Amino acid sequence: MAASGGYNYRDGTQRSSHKVDRPLSLNSNPKSSVKSKALPASGPRRNSTGSIGGGGAGPATSKNDTGVPGRVRVAVRLRPRNAEEMVADADFADCVELQPELKRLKLRKNNWDTDTYEFDEVLTEFASQKRVYEVVAKPVVESVLEGYNGTVMAYGQTGTGKTYTLGRLGEEDTAARGIMVRAMEDILADVSLESDSLSVSYLQLYMETIQDLIDPANDNISIVEDPKTGDVSVPGASLVEIRDHQSFVELLRLGEAHRFATNTKLNTESSRSHAILMVNVKKSVKGRDSALPSQNGNNSHMVKSLKPPVVRKSKLVVVDLAGSERIDKSGSEGHTLEEAKSINLSLSALGKCINALAENSAHVPVRDSKLTRLLRDSFGGTARTSLVITIGPSPRHRGETASTIMFGQRAMKVENMLKLKEEFDYKSLARRLDIQLDKLIAEHERQQKAFEDEIERITIEAQNQISEVERNYADGLEKERVKYQKDYMESIKKLEEQLVMNQKKHGSEKITNGPEDDGSDVTTIKESCRVHVEEIDDLKKLLQKETLLRKAAEEEVQNLKIQLTQWKRSEAAGNSEILKLRKMLEDEEHQKEKLEGEIATLHSQLLQLSFEANETSQRLDRNEPGKVGGLESLMTQVRHPQLKDSGNEEKTSIAKLFEQVGLQKILSLLEAEDNDVRIHAVKVVANLAAEDGKIRE
Ligand SMILES: Nc1ncnc2c1ncn2[C@@H]1O[C@H](COP(=O)(O)OP(=O)(O)OP(=O)(O)O)[C@@H](O)[C@H]1O
Incomplete structure (x- = not known):
């Protein structure tokens, strides 16, 4: 039954929407892409030869700038008969016959005649959600993780299973999870949340206005096209960082509740808007970033090898289109009729673009609708694109099924040119340089402090040693002096005593023997003289010894002075090393300023x-x-x-x-x-x- 014409959300509430068209605004912060080059939407393309399964060259092996051809791949999925069809079509055969092993679909023209079509994949009514994900979306998700943009889109008559294929959350039954949930699971398993980033926008295109499914108040979002790269973005949309599976499912549930849906004759919950999920993946390229400064302090070498790290910024776009419908069959009237007309208009604009691309026509009418502007990169652009067309089995809708099949056939002829989306990450380089600089400054200060402490310690130690040696020398000298003085005095005393004794002896002998004994007297004096000479020799030896000791002490003082001079010299060398390090740091800061200046100039x-x-x-x-x-x-x-x-x-x-x-x-x-x-x-x-x-x- 047709809805009365209100603006219904899936959560059952009703809201009005503003439809003010804003002029296209320039992206205020276009990123400088160093690798990817824009491919004009109507640029040179190659038509597919139509060879099934052979045209979708993957990007895995090509990492260069020229891009790799990648034909749009198309799978067809048949929905099982629903309860209504079981009754109404009980006496009739399905309008299609599938041959999945041959990747063929036969569309019945009448009881005798069929048309045969080939697709990249043919998925029967028994195909599991897992298999559908693996053949339709997994190769695209893998490309996105390698740095290419990717699109997965579902197209088909209303009620044929587009939302079922893409958007099912599968919370009660994990086997029922759709492509969006499964794609995020694979992405989360591949990225590192420390070094990479993952963010999501979720939008709906309703009656030619783009609205935020995460923040419904944000209901007139502009499309911005980067004139240089051709990249399409919606900077006004909410961007939510995704860190785990649960937060993503919550976001999908929130978005789904805000999506416009209504009850039509063909689908009790028919989507009245195109839903667009954009998953932005930013991955750092391992082993391709700059070398860190070497420990030997070779500054110029360090600056030369200082390259910014490389990041790959790719985007997965999952598009759940609103269903194409025949107004008479869907029973739309009033506001629902307006919605249906708008849906059909945007789908027909998409069809025209795909026709033009398939025929390699010079003009592709990308600007005819917001849907085609948003999907500019997905058809004839740089993304790897996979389309699933959904059909129903009912012979009553043979016309719609035929037109869906023709849409898929033409889409298979569209050739994209896949491009790696690599950029230099100047911000992270600047951050890393700052950290490096801080570390260098801290290390330099630490070394300087340790050096100064060491110099101070050596100086104090040397001064203590010198004072001790001087003190020991003075003590030794004083002791020697006192000792020699004492010895000298004792010798003098002994000599005087001996002289007195000799005089006494000589006087008594003279009295006893008279003047005749002069000869023995001379002998005694001679003996006394010899003893004196010996004593003088001893004194001389002592003096020599003392002189030698003094010389040794003087040499030791001299050595210590030489050591002190050497320490002072090494202190001076240390100071010049500090000056050199400071100079290096200044150079480094200068280089950093230059780099930042260049980045600013490039940005402007x-x-x-x-x-x-x-x-x-x-x-x-x-x-x-x-x-x-x-x-x-x-x-x-x-x-x-x-x-x-x-x-x-x-x-x-x-x-x-x-x-x-x-x-x-x-x-x-x-x-x-x-x-x-x-x-x-x-x-x-x-x-x-x-x-x-x-x-x-
Ligand atoms: N492969 C399938 N197996 C079982 N049920 C399916 C399948 N595909 C679709 N359905 C059921 O068919 C109904 C319509 O599906 P769905 O809402 O996904 O269609 P749709 O193409 O998104 O429609 P619309 O364009 O009107 O939004 C739903 O009840 C869904 O559960």
């Missing part, structure tokens, strides 16, 4: 370019070619380089062009809508690259 250039490109594209959109200014003249130069120069002067002209407009503008022309301009821009870029390496990575 990028911002300027984004602004100019956006302005230009807006003017071009408004068909005001005369006001395009610099870029217009650049396009003219790119289209007709011979207008300025000719023949061999073309290279000079390209060089001049490069000088005048700069590389960024030339690169921006690679995304121009005009085929000629893009071709000439490619030539210019190729010439510049060949000339002298003006273009580097």
Whole structure:
């Protein structure tokens, strides 16, 4: 039964929505992507040869910048008969016959005739949710974890199982979990929550307005397209960090409750909006970041090898489209009718884009609806895309089933060019440099303090030793002096006593023997003289010994002085080492400032370019070619380089062009809508690259 026309949420509440279209705003903080290059939505594409299962080249082996071709892969899933069909179609065969092993589907035209279609996968009504995830979404999730954007989308008539396939939470029965929950489980198992980051936005596109399913008050979100990379983003949407499975399921449940749904004849809970889940994965690339400063303090080497770490920023987009429906069959009226018209309009815009891409047509009408703008990267862009088309078995809906099958067949012809989304992570480099600098400063201060303490200790020790040696020397000297003085006095005393004794002896002998004994007297004096000479010799020896001792003491003092001088010299060398370290630190800070300056300049250039490109594209959109200014003249130069120069002067002209407009503008022309301009821009870029390496990575 058709709803009365209210705005129904799945949680049963009713709210009104504002539908004010805001002008497209520029992304105020475009990231500088160093690896990924934008592929114009209508850029050169290759049509698939139609070989089933062979065109979806995975990105796993290609890590370069040129991208790898990746055809949109399409699986078809048949819903089992529901209770109503069991009764109403009891006497009729299903309108389709599946041959999963041949990956074929036969659509009955009448009782005798069938049309046969081939798909990348054919999933019968018995296919489990696990199998559906593995063939439809798992390869895309793996690509996302490798750094490529990925899209998983469900398309089909209302009530055929799109939400069942993508959005089931499976809380009571884990086997029933849909693609969203299973994809997040695989992503959580792969990322490291310490070094990587995982965030989610959940939106619905309802009657051409984008609303936040996490924060329903946020109900008019703008789409922003990066003119340089072609990346589409919705900066106004809530971005929730996901740390575990449970928080993600809560978020899905919250979003599902806010989704517009109504009861139609074809589905009691028919989604009236397209739901878009965006999972942003930021992974650091292991082993590809800068070297840390070496311990030997080689500053210039350290600065040269200081490269920012590389991060891969990829995005998984899961799109649960609202069901296509025949108004007469769904019984829509009033507001539900308006909703149905809006759904059909956006789905038909998507169909037109896919037709244009499948036919390699020059113009792809991406701007016809917000749905196609949001899915710009998923069809004909840089994402790996997998589409599941859902069909019902009822012969009463053969027409809708046929049109779903044709949509899938055309989508299989769309070829994307997968690109790695790598960036230098300047912020994390700056953070790491700060930490490194703090560590160096702390280490330097610690070493300086230890060095100063050591010098002080050595100086004090040396001074103590010198004082002790001086004191010992003075004591020794004093002792020697006292000893020799005492010995000397004793010797003098002995001599005087001996002299007195001799005189006495001599006087008594003279009285006894008379003057005749003069000979023995002489002998005695001689003996006395000999003793004196011996004593004098002893004294001389003692003096010599004392002189030697004094010399040894003086040498020791001299040695200590030499040691002190050496210590002072090493202190001076230490000071000069400290000065050198300080100089190194200053150099390092200077380098850091330079790097930060360059980052700021790059950011501002990028911002300027984004602004100019956006302005230009807006003017071009408004068909005001005369006001395009610099870029217009650049396009003219790119289209007709011979207008300025000719023949061999073309290279000079390209060089001049490069000088005048700069590389960024030339690169921006690679995304121009005009085929000629893009071709000439490619030539210019190729010439510049060949000339002298003006273009580097
Ligand atoms: N493969 C399946 N097995 C069992 N039941 C299914 C299957 N697919 C869908 N259903 C059931 O069919 C009904 C409609 O499914 P669902 O709401 O997912 O369809 P839909 O395509 O999302 O519809 P709409 O476009 O109207 O939102 C639900 O009751 C769902 O449980």
